[in-house]
Amino acid sequence: MHHSVELRDVHVRFGTIRILSGVSIEAKPCEFISIVGANGTGKTTLLKVINGTLRPFHGRVSVLGYDLSRYRSLNFLRREIGIVPQRSNSIQFPLRVEEAVLMGRYGKIGLVHRPKKEDWNKAFEIMEAVGIKPFCKKLVHELSGGEQQKVALARALAQEPLILLLDEPTTYLDHSAQSEIMEVIHTLHHQRELTTVMVSHDAQLVDQYSDKIYLLREGRSSLIKSN
Amino acid sequence: MEMNWIEILNFPFMRHALVAILFAGTAFPLIGVFIISLNLIPLRFAMMHIALLGGAIGLFFKVDPLLLGLLCCILSSMALGPLSEKMKLGVGILSGYFMTLTLALAFILIYKADIHVLEAFTILWGNILSLTILDLIIIGLISLMVLAKVFLFFKEIQAILYDREIAMGVGLPEKGFYYMIIFMLGLTIAVSMRMIGALLIDAFVLLPAMAATLISRSLKQTFFFSSLFGLLSGLAGLILSFFLDIPTSSMIILVASSIIAGCFLFKRLLPHEEKLS
Numbered sequence: 001m002h003h004s005v006e007l008r009d010v011h012v013r014f015g016t017i018r019i020l021s022g023v024s025i026e027a028k029p030c031e032f033i034s035i036v037g038a039n040g041t042g043k044t045t046l047l048k049v050i051n052g053t054l055r056p057f058h059g060r061v062s063v064l065g066y067d068l069s070r071y072r073s074l075n076f077l078r079r080e081i082g083i084v085p086q087r088s089n090s091i092q093f094p095l096r097v098e099e100a101v102l103m104g105r106y107g108k109i110g111l112v113h114r115p116k117k118e119d120w121n122k123a124f125e126i127m128e129a130v131g132i133k134p135f136c137k138k139l140v141h142e143l144s145g146g147e148q149q150k151v152a153l154a155r156a157l158a159q160e161p162l163i164l165l166l167d168e169p170t171t172y173l174d175h176s177a178q179s180e181i182m183e184v185i186h187t188l189h190h191q192r193e194l195t196t197v198m199v200s201h202d203a204q205l206v207d208q209y210s211d212k213i214y215l216l217r218e219g220r221s222s223l224i225k226s227n
Numbered sequence: 228m229e230m231n232w233i234e235i236l237n238f239p240f241m242r243h244a245l246v247a248i249l250f251a252g253t254a255f256p257l258i259g260v261f262i263i264s265l266n267l268i269p270l271r272f273a274m275m276h277i278a279l280l281g282g283a284i285g286l287f288f289k290v291d292p293l294l295l296g297l298l299c300c301i302l303s304s305m306a307l308g309p310l311s312e313k314m315k316l317g318v319g320i321l322s323g324y325f326m327t328l329t330l331a332l333a334f335i336l337i338y339k340a341d342i343h344v345l346e347a348f349t350i351l352w353g354n355i356l357s358l359t360i361l362d363l364i365i366i367g368l369i370s371l372m373v374l375a376k377v378f379l380f381f382k383e384i385q386a387i388l389y390d391r392e393i394a395m396g397v398g399l400p401e402k403g404f405y406y407m408i409i410f411m412l413g414l415t416i417a418v419s420m421r422m423i424g425a426l427l428i429d430a431f432v433l434l435p436a437m438a439a440t441l442i443s444r445s446l447k448q449t450f451f452f453s454s455l456f457g458l459l460s461g462l463a464g465l466i467l468s469f470f471l472d473i474p475t476s477s478m479i480i481l482v483a484s485s486i487i488a489g490c491f492l493f494k495r496l497l498p499h500e501e502k503l504s
Binding site for chain 1: 264379380382383385386388389392393394395396397398399400440443444445446448449
């Protein structure tokens with residue numbers, strides 16, 4: 001059985017600045033792994049390497065068994081990876097919650113094709129699961145920070161991904177909203193048999209949910225918890 | 228002499244202007260929505276200066292300056308997207324670079340060829356009442372292309388205008404679509420320059436889109452109202468300019484600006500929940 005995500009001795013630099021210098025992590029199918037570290041240690045960079053937005057200059061990245069260095073376009077793989085960014089886009093864009101969630105299905109629908117009833121049904125099903133269905137007609141930028149993060153999570157899950165990447169999804173939320181969204185993530189991780197990779201600066205927050213925790217420090221990774 | 232608005236269509240130049248407004252008024256404001264959503268205002272300015280350089284090159288080599296201006300805009304709009312990606316600079320920053328560089332080159336050419344400055348600047352004025360059949364064909368084709376792309380690729384465009392990273396994250400070919408948007412923008416601006424003049428482009432491209440964003444609660448509404456306002460301001464501006472004896476471009480801008488003021492009032496006066504939901 002191949003690992004869902006496997007990074008071996010990955011090095012990334014921007015110009016002359018080294019961001020990652022020898023990171024190795026692995027996540028088996030259905031595992032919840034967390035990567036913790038202080039701000040600026042390259043946690044977001046690591047997620048960008050996993051979804052192929054950034055290419056490392058050294059090391060091997062394998063996702064769902066695909067060696068990313070062998071593919072020029074990774075759109076086919078990104079359709080299997082849901083990503084929840086650190087902060088939702090809060091610009092004043094006229095987008096209703098239901099449209100924002102449906103957007104998660106756009107890659108799978110295919111170019112030119114319109115969303116079908118089945119796509120809408122899936123979007124509504126996930127809105128129900130995440131608890132945002134009551135305000136599905138509201139505009140995204142009219143929601144609170146916590147609600148916007150739930151919309152981002154719902155969009156990522158509407159993709160029906162095999163892998164879920166979470167980039168500090170609770171950073172800007174208060175304590176109760178943090179716990180609420182982590183519970184939702186944890187439940188859906190199990191229900192949908194996802195492989196989840198979450199980065200956070202808060203080791204305490206992720207501890208109870210994670211099968212494995214890696215610490216990222218000075219560009220290097222070390223395994224600090226394994227169930 | 229008293230004349231009604233139907234009789235003004237007896238003039239061929241008015242008929243041509245009307246056809247141009249029907250096409251451009253409907254299609255070009257959609258480009259304005261792209262400009263506002265992707266914050267591409269510097270690119271619009273860069274295109275105006277690039278067209279001026281094209282005009283100067285044309286006058287230098289005794290070739291049609293308008294055609295050269297159009298050509299320069301098309302070529303640079305094809306190059307700007309990939310170039311900004313390669314140089315890892317935003318399109319806005321790169322536009323600033325090209326804006327100043329092309330202006331400097333244009334002035335050097337104008338000075339060296341001893342061209343009358345006003346002659347070079349004619350490319351910036353344009354005149355909607357002097358359009359030829361060929362101009363109408365070009366405007367029609369580009370308008371249809373813009374409308375078709377927005378209709379066919381609505382969901383891809385929606386994702387990119389909302390957030391390019393999200394568009395890429397869900398597996399859409401985001402780069403290709405972004406380059407397509409920049410290319411359509413360059414093309415539209417180049418043609419608008421011929422039609423209404425670079426300095427008054429906003430009347431067709433930006434102002435209707437600005438008005439639409441004030442009152443819309445979905446991207447479909449934004450596109451619809453942009454087109455509607457573009458068409459309205461174009462038609463009303465053309466007819467009013469004829470009867471009031473005011474330059475057409477200025478009248479179109481006045482109407483479009485009034486629509487923005489109206490939309491602003493509409494937004495302020497209506498309670499939040501009652502707005503076009």
